[in-house]
Amino acid sequence: MKKREITAFQKIVYEHYCRHGRVLPWRRTKNPYRILVSEVMLQQTQVARVIPKYRVFLKTFPTVRVLAGATLADVLRAWQGLGHNRRGKFLHEAAKMITHDFGGTFPKSAEGIEKLPGIGHYTARAIPTFAHDSPEVFIETNIRTAYLHHFFKNKASVSDTEILPYIKETLDRGNPREWYWALMDYGSVLKKQSGNQNRRSAHYAKQSKFDGSNRQLRGLILKGVLLEKSITAPALAKKIKKPTLIVREVADTLVHEGLLKKTGGRYTC
Secondary structure (H helix, E strand, O other), X not given: OOHHHHHHHHHHHHHHHHHHOOOOHHHHOOXXXXXXXXXXXXXXXXXXXXXXXXXXXXXXXXXXXXXXXXXXXXXXXXXXXXXOXXXXXXXXXXXXXXXXXXXXXXXXXXXHHOOOOOOOHHHHHHHHHHHHOOOOOOOOHHHHHHHHHHHOOOOOOEOHHHHHHHHHHHOOOOOHHHHHHHHHHHHHHHHHHHOOHHHHEOOOOOOOOOOOOHHHHHHHHHHHHHHHOOEEHHHHHHHHOOOHHHHXXXXXXXXXXXXXXXXXXXXXX
């Protein structure tokens, strides 16, 4: 890319950020634990839903050691309303690994963070960027939107490997933390103004309908067990008004994934 192209793109992004930058609670901290909590919560969940849950979660589990010492049931109760409960389980396991394996010291490098349960390429690089202002190269949905809109206008099935070199070249290495905030805010607005550019991504997959889905049933079952603390499949099926056979099958899957326990025909967490 030519320098003037880089400068022009950065100018557009920063000018938008100066006028419309979002004030978000996880942008007020450089604590890697708090940033980890926000990043895990924001996976597949809208910002407006995350903000109140983030605040309550951190009041309940203010440090990584407190979270590590909590029961999975307590963590999942605090997670209710966010969906995708495995994220809460992975976050709990990550806190335990940091506490027990790393002596309570949060890893600073992307490679170290990526060793934590449930942490992928993006989150492992977003955390050191937002916590330590490290100039990492990464992509997520809003960042992808910004680059598709500006550099791949008439192209379909664009892979992230094609976009990443543009992200690397346009990265403001003197201010990576704020640059990525600006990119995310810009991409978020572009989605509202120009539609979902990510449909032109090679990685795009339309999310299935939630009502009546297996995801919804998993959430109902887990919520029912958390409320009752110990319950049989027939009683749980009656409570959530679903067939016993299906409830037992899904509940057993949750047991296999480590989200529930089963003893003598009763499910607990």
